[in-house]
Amino acid sequence: xxxxxxxxxxxxxxxxxxxxxxxxxxxxxxxxxxxxxxxxxxxxxxxxxxxxxxxxxxxxxxxxxxxxxxxxxxxxxxxxxxxxxxxxxxxxxxxxxxxxxxxxxxxxxxxxxxxxxxxxxxxxxxxxxxxxxxxxxxxxxxxxxxxxxxxxxxxxxxxxxxxxxxxxxxxxxxxxxxxxxxxxxxxxxxxxxxxxxxxxxxxxxxxxxxxxxxxxxxxxxxxxxxxxxxxxxxxxxxxxxxxxxxxxxxxxxxxxxxxxxxxxxxxxxxxxxxxxxxxxxxxxxxxxxxxxxxxxxxxxxxxxxxxxxxxxxxxxxxxxxxxxxxxxxxxxxxxxxxxxxxxxxxxxxxxxxxxxxxxxxxxxxxxxxxxxxxxxxxxxxxxxxxxxxxxxxxxxxxxxxxxxxxxxxxxxxxxxxxxxxxxxxxxxxxxxxxxxxxxxxxxxxxxxxxxxxxxxxxxxxxxxxxxxxxxxxxxxxxxxxxxxxxxxxxxxxxxxxxxxxxxxxxxxxxxxxxxxxxxxxxxxxxxxxxx
Numbered sequence: 001x002x003x004x005x006x007x008x009x010x011x012x013x014x015x016x017x018x019x020x021x022x023x024x025x026x027x028x029x030x031x032x033x034x035x036x037x038x039x040x041x042x043x044x045x046x047x048x049x050x051x052x053x054x055x056x057x058x059x060x061x062x063x064x065x066x067x068x069x070x071x072x073x074x075x076x077x078x079x080x081x082x083x084x085x086x087x088x089x090x091x092x093x094x095x096x097x098x099x100x101x102x103x104x105x106x107x108x109x110x111x112x113x114x115x116x117x118x119x120x121x122x123x124x125x126x127x128x129x130x131x132x133x134x135x136x137x138x139x140x141x142x143x144x145x146x147x148x149x150x151x152x153x154x155x156x157x158x159x160x161x162x163x164x165x166x167x168x169x170x171x172x173x174x175x176x177x178x179x180x181x182x183x184x185x186x187x188x189x190x191x192x193x194x195x196x197x198x199x200x201x202x203x204x205x206x207x208x209x210x211x212x213x214x215x216x217x218x219x220x221x222x223x224x225x226x227x228x229x230x231x232x233x234x235x236x237x238x239x240x241x242x243x244x245x246x247x248x249x250x251x252x253x254x255x256x257x258x259x260x261x262x263x264x265x266x267x268x269x270x271x272x273x274x275x276x277x278x279x280x281x282x283x284x285x286x287x288x289x290x291x292x293x294x295x296x297x298x299x300x301x302x303x304x305x306x307x308x309x310x311x312x313x314x315x316x317x318x319x320x321x322x323x324x325x326x327x328x329x330x331x332x333x334x335x336x337x338x339x340x341x342x343x344x345x346x347x348x349x350x351x352x353x354x355x356x357x358x359x360x361x362x363x364x365x366x367x368x369x370x371x372x373x374x375x376x377x378x379x380x381x382x383x384x385x386x387x388x389x390x391x392x393x394x395x396x397x398x399x400x401x402x403x404x405x406x407x408x409x410x411x412x413x414x415x416x417x418x419x420x421x422x423x424x425x426x427x428x429x430x431x432x433x434x435x436x437x438x439x440x441x442x443x444x445x446x447x448x449x450x451x452x453x454x455x456x457x458x459x460x461x462x463x464x465x466x467x468x469x470x471x472x473x474x475x476x477x478x479x480x481x482x483x484x485x486x487x488x489x490x491x492x493x494x495x496x497x498x499x500x501x502x503x504x505x506x507x508x509x510x511x512x513x514x515x516x517x518x519x520x521x522x523x524x525x526x527x528x529x530x531x
Contacts, residue, residue, distance in 0.1 A: 117240040117267065118219050119192030120181050121511060124154055124245025124264055125253045127181055135254030142302065142337040144168045144266055147177070154264050158247050160379070161260030162361055163510070165335045167267065167302070174268035178241050190511070191223045192242045194296040194332055197512045201443075201519040203227035242267040244511045259382075260418055261507045292522070293323060295353065296332040298345055309341055313348050320352040328527050329409070330355040332518055333362045342369035350400040351408035354527070357518035360384045360417040367392045372399075373472055384417050386467035387475055390496060393424040394470070397494050402426050412525075416440065416517045419462040423497040423521065427490075431526040434486050437497045439524045440517040447516050448504035463500030 128151055138156035141149045144166050157164045168174040181187055191200050196212060203210045203225040210228040217239030221230060245264045250257065298316070301309050320329055331353040336342050342365060350356070358366070360380055368375045373391040393413050401410035403426075411429040414437075415422045421444075423437040442454070449458045469475035469489050478487055480500065487498045 117192040117196075117242045118217070118223065119190045119242050119244050119511060120178070120187055121190060121244040121246060121263075121509060122181055122184050122187040124158070124247050125251060126186075127177075127184060127243075127245060128154060128253075130180060130184065131177065135256055138256065140164075140337070141166065145170060147173065150177075150266065153266075154245060155253060155256045157262070157264050158251075158253065158258050159256045161249070161258050161262050163262045163264070163335065163359070163514075164361070165265040165299070167300075169268070171268055174266075178243060181243050182241065188509075189219065189223065190509075191220060192244075192511075194334070194515050196220070196224070196228075197515040198294060198296075198332075198519045199228055200225050201516050202523070205523075240267070246510055248506070261504075261510055263510045265511070292328050292330065293320075294330040294332060294522075295320075296334065298331070298349065299334040299336045301341060302336060302338045306340070309344065313344055317348050317352050320349075326529055328354040330357065330518070330522060332356075332515070333358040333366070335361060336365060339365070339369040342366060346370040346400060350396070350410050351406075354409050355412040355414070355522070356396070356410070357414045357416075357514070357521070359415070359514055360389070363389065363392055363415060367395070372396070383419055383462070383464065385471070386420070386422075386464060386498065387469060387471040389415060389417075389422060390424075390469050390475070390491075391472045393422060393496070394472075394491055394494055397424060397426055398492070402429070403493075414440065414518055414521045416444070416514060418501065419503055420464075420498060420500050421517065422499075425495050425497075427493050427495055429528050431528065432524055433495070433497045434488065436521045436524040437499045438486050440521040441499045441501045443516050443520045444513055445502040445504055447513060448507040448510060450508040454502055458506065459502040459504055461500055462503050469496070 131147060133147060133151040135151065135155045137152065138159055139152040140156050141153045144150050144153060145168075150168070153164070153166055168177075182189075191197060199210045199212055204227075206227070210225070212224065212228050212230050212234065216224070216230045216234050217236055219239045221235065224230070243266055245266075247258045247262065247264075249259065249261045252258075295316075298313075301312055304312075323329060329352070331349065333356065346366060346369065364374075364377060364380060364384075367373060368377075372395045374388045377388075393415060396413055397410065400408060402408045411426040413424045415424070421437050421441050423433045423440075425433055445454055445459050446452065449455060451458065463480070466477065466479045468477055470491070476489060478489065478498070480487065485500050489496050489498075
């Protein structure tokens with residue numbers, strides 16, 4: 001079966017006329033051929049921002065009507081302990097196309113201290129230079145304790161072109177750095193945090209109403225979309241700031257050179273307000289009756305004791321168990337360094353959720369932590385090998401997802417890296433995934449370049465043009481067809497959907513892309529009712 005499907009994909013490519021320059025500079029921008037840009041172009045020459053109605057028109061022309069449509073969204077933040085926190089997003093009741101509306105649910109996650117944040121985005125190299133730091137040797141630090149730790153960790157990831165997030169333990173030092181960053185020329189302030197970023201993306205659709213539960217300071221409140229509502233219990237007097245140090249592709253600092261544009265994130269949560277989030281949830285759930293739960297922030301448990309981590313994970317799993325059957329639960333992963341904690345998340349939390357979202361760093365670390373395929377790799381050598389990525393996704397769903405005799409709800413994984421994305425699903429549980437993976441790729445290109453549609457002059461195609469679907473066993477050879485670039489293959493009851501990404505050559509902003517990709521993929525997904 002695998003071989004036949006692989007041959008079908010190659011045959012599809014063979015149907016293309018040989019005389020065409022398929023991989024020429026404009027091959028994937030031809031409106032009459034291109035899946036990526038089969039949209040109206042009247043806004044490309046205009047400097048004004050498109051209205052929500054116009055953006056909805058563009059999306060509908062490109063991908064069709066969304067698979068999952070949530071008219072209102074409830075988002076809440078929960079703490080894990082002290083400065084570390086877990087976020088829970090509740091996407092509210094709506095009309096899933098061709099599906100009955102699920103029953104209401106509650107999500108009583110533990111904790112009374114929470115926070116929200118404002119992202120301060122600026123040049124990492126320029127900030128560190130302003131702090132009097134100079135690049136010496138790159139070295140990763142699980143926790144940052146000093147300016148020198150910050151410098152070493154920053155250049156370590158800059159040299160790899162990889163995104164990372166770390167906690168800064170010294171409150172006063174972080175406060176001093178944050179003050180310099182906030183006043184720095186060119187620094188920009190944005191809504192920050194996975195919860196608010198995903199909420200902002202959903203709120204861009206005028207049909208969605210978002211309720212954000214969690215302490216929101218005055219600056220964050222000012223930055224939130226008009227469709228994001230904050231209950232009075234969530235307002236606080238002081239904002240929390242996360243510092244986003246960005247760098248461009250080819251940017252150099254000392255002996256280090258970035259192969260890709262990316263960012264390094266660090267923070268020290270300063271919020272010390274307390275609230276009973278369960279009460280906020282209960283009062284909000286009565287009105288919203290959510291259809292979808294999105295969890296994020298498990299990585300914030302790092303730095304806590306093993307006993308506390310064990311306790312918190314148990315509380316999370318117990319809380320998820322209270323959600324009625326049929327309500328999908330999506331877990332968004334983030335950068336981690338604690339393999340034991342990641343292994344516990346894989347063993348305990350993965351079977352309780354329905355869907356995962358993660359990037360290449362998180363995928364490899366997950367496999368290393370839980371003894372998965374290709375775990376001997378220390379890091380990816382450039383662009384992650386498609387066959388290796390496919391092997392790990394297959395292992396996640398086969399070993400920790402739903403299968404005969406296994407008590408697991410996990411049926412979907414959305415993987416994204418700079419140059420391509422893959423959606424993997426257990427057959428019979430999800431639909432519209434070709435459109436979902438393409439929609440995620442499209443938003444990666446437009447959001448990074450800050451354009452309403454794909455601008456041919458500002459993006460490039462860097463995805464592999466042919467690849468093997470597996471390295472663990474005899475996989476199929478896939479040759480991409482630029483006219484129909486989204487490729488599908490199957491392996492033992494699991495379907496894979498691959499799309500190249502039109503990568504922004506000179507990104508305006510990289511932070512939040514993963515959240516936007518996952519949000520867009522969920523928005524265009526159809527979930528089948530559980531039998």
